[in-house]
Structure formats: C-alpha cells, structure tokens
Amino acid sequence: MxxxxxxxxxxxxxxxxxxxxxxxxxxxxxxxxxxxxxxxxxxxxxxxxxxxxxxxxxxxxxxxxxxxxxxxxxxxxxxxxxxxxxxxxxxxxxxxxxxxxxxxxxxxxxxxxxxSARFRFELFWVKLEGFLEAVKEAWVCDEGITDPFHRLDVLLRNTAKFLTAWGQHRVGNIKLQITCANLVILRFDVAQESRQLTEGERWLRASLKHLVLGLASLERTIARQRSRIRWLQEGDANTALFHLIANGRKAKNFIPALSVEGQVITDQQGKEEAFFEAYQELLGKDRAREHSLDLEFLNIPRLDLSEQDLVFEEEEIWAVIKEMPS
Missing domain, CATH: 3.60.10.10 (Endonuclease/exonuclease/phosphatase)
Structure with a gap:
C-alpha cells in the first residue's frame, strides 16, 4: 500500500x-x-x-x-x-x-x-456580550512551545475548544428553549381565559414572548449560515422553500428502501449487499483476453509525441500572450 x-x-x-x-x-x-x-x-x-x-x-x-x-x-x-x-x-x-x-x-x-466533530464558528457569536473577553481568555499557549507554527496551531485549537463551550453555555439548546417558553406562554393564555393575570405573570409572559422572537430570529440566522445558501435574503430564511433546499442535499442522496424479488430491504447492510450482488451479476469478473492485436504486423507508423511532455517555458508563454489580439 x-x-x-x-x-x-x-x-x-x-x-x-x-x-x-x-x-x-x-x-x-x-x-x-x-x-x-x-x-x-x-x-x-x-x-x-x-x-x-x-x-x-x-x-x-x-x-x-x-x-x-x-x-x-x-x-x-x-x-x-x-x-x-x-x-x-x-x-x-x-x-x-x-x-x-x-x-x-x-x-x-x-x-x-x-x-471528532469539526469546529464551527457561529457568526452570531460576535454580537454576544463577552465575546472579545472570551477570545482573550482562550488565546493562551504554553510558553515552552517556541516553534511559531506549532504555537499558532495550539492557540487556534485552544480558542476553538473554548469558544465551543462558551457558545453552548451562552446560548444553549435553542429549540428546547423555544419549546419551554411557548409552553409557559400557553399556560398563561389558558389561565387568562378564566382569571386576570397578576402583574408578575403579565411581565413574565411579555418577557417570554420577546425571548421567543429573539431565539426564533437567531435560529433562522444559524440555519441560513449552515445551509450555505447565499442568495436568500435574511427574511426568507423561515420559508418552506428555504427548508426544502437546505434539506434537499441530504434527502436526494438517500435510498430509503429497495425491492429485490418481492422482498423490501430497508437496513443499510442489506441495501449494500443487494447493490453489490446486482452489479456483480451485471458486470461479471475480469478475465484474461483470448485474443490480442499485433500493431507491428499492421505497419502503423509510430508518432513521436515526446514534445508534448515538455514543460512550457516562461518565454513561450509570454510570446503567445503578446501575439494575442488586444
């Protein structure tokens, strides 16, 4: 090998x-x-x-x-x-x-x-309070490392690891937070139908609604960044078209099931074996040729193509460029 x-x-x-x-x-x-x-x-x-x-x-x-x-x-x-x-x-x-x-x-x-999962820098981190302080805290390296390239590698790895933990601590699970906030808001809405909410309940309900709006906007921003779809406007990131395109790459390359001689195969190993057996039967196996061509007997003249293997010189390239019409 x-x-x-x-x-x-x-x-x-x-x-x-x-x-x-x-x-x-x-x-x-x-x-x-x-x-x-x-x-x-x-x-x-x-x-x-x-x-x-x-x-x-x-x-x-x-x-x-x-x-x-x-x-x-x-x-x-x-x-x-x-x-x-x-x-x-x-x-x-x-x-x-x-x-x-x-x-x-x-x-x-x-x-x-x-x-291990690769580091993903989230663009919204720079808008969070304490981001610069977090980078300064993470940008440390052992003084015993003197090689500049090794030192830079250690600094970047330390910063990536620290920012990942810092971002998770600052933001957390966005979907879970939205679900919990909506559940509390629903409870307040149900209670409001039978009684008047207290001042503290009204304040908490309004605060949770603002929180849900902020988290939903942040979720759309993250989804747009990770989708690599640059032609969508910021406000279009929550449309059905966006989600169809963002998820399309994964869905279009996935084969959920195969039908072989009336039997439906859904597990990955079974699908791999079915494909292998089908193409092995279709293509067969390599075997030695029974006949060959004698090119010398055909008297076909040989062409000297060794010049095509030569590397172009800088003078040749400049000469071609100067001869091109302006």
Missing amino acids: SVVYEPQSDAQKLTFLEDLAERRTLCPGPWLVIRDFNLILHAADKSNNRIDRRMMGKFKRFIDDNALKEFFLHGRRFTWSSEREEPTLTKIDRAFVSMDWEMDHPDCLLQAMST
Missing part, C-alpha cells in the same frame, strides 16, 4: 508520477495507492472550467500504464475546497488498486475512521 501526497508545481507533479511508476516497477504484485494526488482525472472533478487538461492527460496515462482501477467515493463529489465565498471545489483524494489486488480482496470496502 502506498500513501501519497503530491506536490503543487507541474514540474514536481511530473517527477512525482515518474517516481511512483518506478516504485511500482520495483514492487510488483497487489497494489493499493491512496490519499491526495493533487490532480484531477476528469473534467467533472472540478467545480469550474479552469482545467489543466495537459496534466489531466498525464494523470490518465499514469493510471492506464499501471492498469489501476479507482474505488468509487461514496457520499462525496469533491474532497477539497478553497474555502472562499465562491469556493473552487475539486476531487483530488482518490484510491486506486491493481487488478490482482482487487482479485485478492473482491469484497473489501475502504472506510474512513470517524473523527
């Missing part, structure tokens, strides 16, 4: 693919190669049309030359984001296996280990 992390520049990527192919030559047999290739294999692996098709072709040639097969990625279309307001999304994390590896492990499923 090889775990890779490919470099950034094109020249280093080409060197990396050559080194990986050489390692494969030195180590034949079943092979699994996974992790961050920093290259896309298809145009659909990137969310925009700014695609380096030359490097994409190099990657495809590497896969074909080494007879590798890609594992299907369940539940994700992209694996990396530029984390901008309008992010660029790409699929650069992949898993490839050789044919003999797949024959040795036909029923193997690669699954990532579960990780």
